Amino acid sequence: MKHIIFVTLKLLFERKRQTIVAIAGVSIGVGAFIAMASLMNGFQKYFIEQALDLNAHITLKVKDEADKGKILKKVYGENIHFQVYGAKPKELKDKIVDYKFLIAKYERDNQIIGIAPHLTGQGIVKYGTIDKSASLIGIDPALERKASVIDKFIANRKLDSLITDRESIIIGKLLARDLGIDEAGKKVIITTPNGVTHLFKVVDFFDSGITMLDQTRIYMNLKTLQTILNKPNEVNEIIFKIKDVYRANELAERISKETGYYTESWQKAFRNFLQLFKIQNYITYMIVFAILIVSAFGIFNIIMMTVLEKKRDIAILKALGYENGDIIKIFVFHGITIGFFGAIIGCVIGYAIQEFLASVNVGIEGLVRTKGFALDRSPVYFIYGVLFAFCFATFASFYPSYKASKLNPVDIFRSSA
Amino acid sequence: MNSIVELKNINKKIRDEEILKDINISVKKGEFISIIGPSGSGKSSLLYIVGLLDKPSSGQVFVEGEAIDFNNPQKIAHLRNLKFGFIFQFHYLISEFSLLENVMVPMLKAGKSKEEAKERAYFLLEKLGLKGKEKRKPFQISGGEQQRVAIARALTNEPIVLIADEPTGNLDSKNTAIVMEIFCKLHLEGKTVIMVTHEIELTEKTERVIKMLDGMIIEEIELEKKKC
Numbered sequence: 090m091k092h093i094i095f096v097t098l099k100l101l102f103e104r105k106r107q108t109i110v111a112i113a114g115v116s117i118g119v120g121a122f123i124a125m126a127s128l129m130n131g132f133q134k135y136f137i138e139q140a141l142d143l144n145a146h147i148t149l150k151v152k153d154e155a156d157k158g159k160i161l162k163k164v165y166g167e168n169i170h171f172q173v174y175g176a177k178p179k180e181l182k183d184k185i186v187d188y189k190f191l192i193a194k195y196e197r198d199n200q201i202i203g204i205a206p207h208l209t210g211q212g213i214v215k216y217g218t219i220d221k222s223a224s225l226i227g228i229d230p231a232l233e234r235k236a237s238v239i240d241k242f243i244a245n246r247k248l249d250s251l252i253t254d255r256e257s258i259i260i261g262k263l264l265a266r267d268l269g270i271d272e273a274g275k276k277v278i279i280t281t282p283n284g285v286t287h288l289f290k291v292v293d294f295f296d297s298g299i300t301m302l303d304q305t306r307i308y309m310n311l312k313t314l315q316t317i318l319n320k321p322n323e324v325n326e327i328i329f330k331i332k333d334v335y336r337a338n339e340l341a342e343r344i345s346k347e348t349g350y351y352t353e354s355w356q357k358a359f360r361n362f363l364q365l366f367k368i369q370n371y372i373t374y375m376i377v378f379a380i381l382i383v384s385a386f387g388i389f390n391i392i393m394m395t396v397l398e399k400k401r402d403i404a405i406l407k408a409l410g411y412e413n414g415d416i417i418k419i420f421v422f423h424g425i426t427i428g429f430f431g432a433i434i435g436c437v438i439g440y441a442i443q444e445f446l447a448s449v450n451v452g453i454e455g456l457v458r459t460k461g462f463a464l465d466r467s468p469v470y471f472i473y474g475v476l477f478a479f480c481f482a483t484f485a486s487f488y489p490s491y492k493a494s495k496l497n498p499v500d501i502f503r504s505s506a
Numbered sequence: 507m508n509s510i511v512e513l514k515n516i517n518k519k520i521r522d523e524e525i526l527k528d529i530n531i532s533v534k535k536g537e538f539i540s541i542i543g544p545s546g547s548g549k550s551s552l553l554y555i556v557g558l559l560d561k562p563s564s565g566q567v568f569v570e571g572e573a574i575d576f577n578n579p580q581k582i583a584h585l586r587n588l589k590f591g592f593i594f595q596f597h598y599l600i601s602e603f604s605l606l607e608n609v610m611v612p613m614l615k616a617g618k619s620k621e622e623a624k625e626r627a628y629f630l631l632e633k634l635g636l637k638g639k640e641k642r643k644p645f646q647i648s649g650g651e652q653q654r655v656a657i658a659r660a661l662t663n664e665p666i667v668l669i670a671d672e673p674t675g676n677l678d679s680k681n682t683a684i685v686m687e688i689f690c691k692l693h694l695e696g697k698t699v700i701m702v703t704h705e706i707e708l709t710e711k712t713e714r715v716i717k718m719l720d721g722m723i724i725e726e727i728e729l730e731k732k733k734c
Contacts, residue, residue, distance in 0.1 A: 091614055091619075091620065092611070092614035092615045095607075095610075095611075095614050095620070096611065099600075099602055099603055099607060100602060103602030103603075104602065401596075401598055402598070402600045402601075404598070405592075405598040405600070406611070407559075407583070407586075408557070408559055408586065408592045408598075409586070409587060409592070409611060409612040409615065409659070410583050410584065410585075410586045410587020410588070410612060410615050410616070410663075411583065411587075411615055412579065412580055412583040413579060413583075414580075415583075415615070498559055499554050499559055499560045502550075502554075502559075502594060502671075503550070
């Protein structure tokens with residue numbers, strides 16, 4: 090094997106320019122893969138973590154009864170086809186009446202960590218001359234703490250104020266900004282769809298980092314919201330926090346069967362985003378794959394050029410006793426060495442890009458709101474990068490190596506005589 | 507004296523063209539043979555078959571009495587590495603390697619350690635008058651010196667036969683004389699040399715001249731020994 094290593098390393102080191110170009114190609118591919126994978130997955134993980142923290146793992150709701158053909162079906166049976174036009178909207182009966190019983194029942198379930206009731210509704214919040222629509226969420230702060238990590242997102246940790254002062258609210262940070270509220274203690278007026286107007290004091294801000302939520306949410310005491318919406322002892326949602334978040338679908342199905350209510354797992358609630366991430370991942374990996382393919386073609390070209398340029402040297406090596414297998418090994422080893430150094434340098438480049446991205450301080454406000462890039466710095470991407478580089482380099486070098494091994498030295502000597 | 511290389515009824519066809527016809531040669535140890543003939547007479551083709559670089563269309567080749575199986579490329583490569591030393595009209599030195607490294611290449615294949623190969627390469631380069639130039643690249647030395655490096659490379663594994671295909675074809679008269687002197691010295695040391703040449707005067711140094719025409723041996727002349 091030492092004769093293979095000797096010849097390969099000499100060819101690599103003496104043909105510096107070509108070797109550097111090939112290594113640079115692989116390095117860029119690996120570096121780009123690591124940076125893109127950590128950026129994309131970092132963003133997705135951040136979003137999912139935030140979403141999981143902020144939203145229930147499972148939400149129990151009242152079944153949607155708005156089946157416009159229900160009466161017709163009752164009269165004419167299931168087998169007729171019909172279309173209902175101009176149905177007037179009517180208020181849905183969306184209350185969960187037995188919520189206290191359900192909470193007591195599922196508190197004993199060992200797969201469930203926390204359970205809390207919600208009453209949600211819409212309202213208009215007014216501060217001075219500015220008004221905005223908002224999602225009103227009535228919570229029981231003690232139960233809410235067990236079923237979510239809401240405390241994490243309350244800027245000044247004043248969730249308990251909702252218990253001590255029932256006229257207080259916690260308002261989304263972006264909603265507050267849009268209303269012009271820059272500090273706690275300000276009073277706002279909330280108007281509900283049934284015409285009730287109530288004065289509230291802003292005691293804290295809700296800052297989740299997810300724009301959509303921070304722009305709309307207002308938390309208040311459950312009892313207060315029940316009062317202003319005129320829904321005494323009613324809730325329309327129960328949220329569950331479970332031990333294994335990846336078993337949410339299965340557990341949601343079980344709870345639905347047991348209670349007869351509609352349940353929605355976090356995967357179902359975020360299916361649009363998860364689908365979007367899937368597409369995003371396909372695009373990312375296609376781009377990275379394209380970069381690696383280009384690098385592989387770089388290696389292929391360089392080794393092929395070397396083989397074509399070194400025909401006479403290959404012929405003389407064969408005349409000196411080198412076997413076909415030796416020639417294949419020399420050029421495959423050539424590719425593997427390029428892949429190896431390319432992968433190592435690529436990892437360094439990837440790490441450097443990660444460091445740079447981590448240090449960039451930009452206010453990103455879109456789907457999520459962060460002060461910098463959310464990165465997933467898992468070593469797995471480095472391992473994948475190295476493996477890809479190795480596989481592509483070996484694959485790219487195999488054909489030229491095979492061609493080199495098939496050169497007939499006599500033909501070369503005759504043609505150069 | 508037993509033959510170290512023997513060709514029996516060798517024929518070679520390339521695309522229906524017979525380039526060697528019924529060749530029979532026996533090479534004895536220590537012989538200095540020259541093969542002459544016009545272009546296209548089959549001299550180089552014959553040499554490639556003797557050196558196991560090419561396989562005959564029919565006939566048999568024996569090396570040290572053993573019949574060669576041309577369907578065993580590994581064995582053939584092994585024999586080429588250990589039993590034959592090749593020198594061509596063009597030096598075929600690897601341009602990226604130093605002179606020393608060029609000479610080391612066959613020895614590393616033969617399984618010698620790097621140190622051992624280096625030591626012998628230094629020795630051979632010194633013997634061929636290239637001391638002090640070992641680290642140079644082939645393009646940094648003259649044509650005559652390049653051919654001497656090629657001779658050193660051919661000698662590395664102490665081959666039983668040195669095969670030279672027009673070794674002086676690219677050299678001026680001064681370097682031709684130097685190369686021939688080297689062949690003579692090697693012959694006197696007991697090495698077997700088979701040389702293809704165009705230059706009739708060079709055959710005078712050899713012991714046997716094989717004349718070829720149209721792929722056939724038309725004459726074999728035994729010359730007076732020890733003209734070197």
